[in-house]
Amino acid sequence: MAQATAANGQIRALAVANTNIVNEVCQRHQMWPVAAAALGRTTAAAAMLGAMQKDKERVTVQIIGDGPLEQIIADADGEGNLRGYVHNPHVDVPHTANKKLNVKAAIGEGHLWVIRDLGLGEPYRGGVPLVSGEIAEDFASYFARSEQTPSVVALGVLVGVDYQVRAAGGLILQLMPGASEGLAIMLEHMVKDLRPISSLIDTGSTPEDIIAEAIGELQPKYLHQLPLRFRCSCSRQRCESALIALGAEELDEMIKEQGEAELTCRFCQERYLFTKEELMALQARIRQDSTQDQ
Numbered sequence: 423m424a425q426a427t428a429a430n431g432q433i434r435a436l437a438v439a440n441t442n443i444v445n446e447v448c449q450r451h452q453m454w455p456v457a458a459a460a461l462g463r464t465t466a467a468a469a470m471l472g473a474m475q476k477d478k479e480r481v482t483v484q485i486i487g488d489g490p491l492e493q494i495i496a497d498a499d500g501e502g503n504l505r506g507y508v509h510n511p512h513v514d515v516p517h518t519a520n521k522k523l524n525v526k527a528a529i530g531e532g533h534l535w536v537i538r539d540l541g542l543g544e545p546y547r548g549g550v551p552l553v554s555g556e557i558a559e560d561f562a563s564y565f566a567r568s569e570q571t572p573s574v575v576a577l578g579v580l581v582g583v584d585y586q587v588r589a590a591g592g593l594i595l596q597l598m599p600g601a602s603e604g605l606a607i608m609l610e611h612m613v614k615d616l617r618p619i620s621s622l623i624d625t626g627s628t629p630e631d632i633i634a635e636a637i638g639e640l641q642p643k644y645l646h647q648l649p650l651r652f653r654c655s656c657s658r659q660r661c662e663s664a665l666i667a668l669g670a671e672e673l674d675e676m677i678k679e680q681g682e683a684e685l686t687c688r689f690c691q692e693r694y695l696f697t698k699e700e701l702m703a704l705q706a707r708i709r710q711d712s713t714q715d716q
């Protein structure tokens with residue numbers, strides 16, 4: 423991921439290539455092409471939102487629609503950790519009239535939410551109704567309406583006939599407070615003339631190249647680069663906490679009915695198995711804690 427400022431600080435630019443991460447998620451979930459496209463676009467935007475965060479704040483993007491994908495979730499932080507999933511990875515919808523993956527039809531009508539966890543208790547949550555369902559325009563609408571920051575957003579994913587993701591990435595250009603009016607119109611034109619992000623990445627462009635190709639005339643100054651990686655924060659310990667939170671009686675039923683518990687992480691598909699003995703040990707911990715409380 424690359425970041426830059428341009429036009430003497432009037433513009434902030436971010437660009438990202440997340441092809442490998444999207445491929446990893448697709449393999450873990452056996453994702454079909456239109457789901458891969460939706461996930462690739464959403465995670466690209468989430469990664470750039472994460473990079474805008476200060477410190478280690480976490481940002482979660484949630485797109486909820488009435489189409490067959492149902493929900494797309496992506497989260498990222500300021501350190502380049504990124505993960506995501508879609509509710510229904512095996513979705514197929516007819517292509518658009520110009521033979522493209524129809525992300526809009528897979529998502530349907532709905533909302534885009536951005537949840538920022540500042541680590542101060544209640545997270546900040548802002549959202550907008552979907553204006554297009556193609557995701558890039560929906561993020562532009564979010565930035566304009568929820569963060570009062572005029573932005574141009576371009577996102578793209580190229581899926582091969584073998585279901586491999588060949589390219590995924592995005593670009594966000596934002597006008598900073600005090601930017602001149604003419605600059606907004608200029609940016610729109612510059613991005614309109616830009617080749618699709620997915621074909622830029624497919625032909626070897628790096629995130630810095632994408633910024634240079636989009637706004638090279640506006641003297642971009644590059645800031646630090648942030649390498650991205652797929653990383654899930656799930657763990658056996660977190661699963662234990664979730665089981666403990668269910669309470670001793672609920673665990674009793676689990677032991678009687680299933681004799682064990684298997685928890686699957688929705689983000690990375692990692693499976694955590696708890697045997698009867700382990701569940702009984704957790705129960706003992708719950709009972710011990712509750713006697714101590716009294």
Ligand SMILES: [Zn+2]
Pocket residue numbers: 654655656687688689690691692
């Ligand atoms: Zn996980």
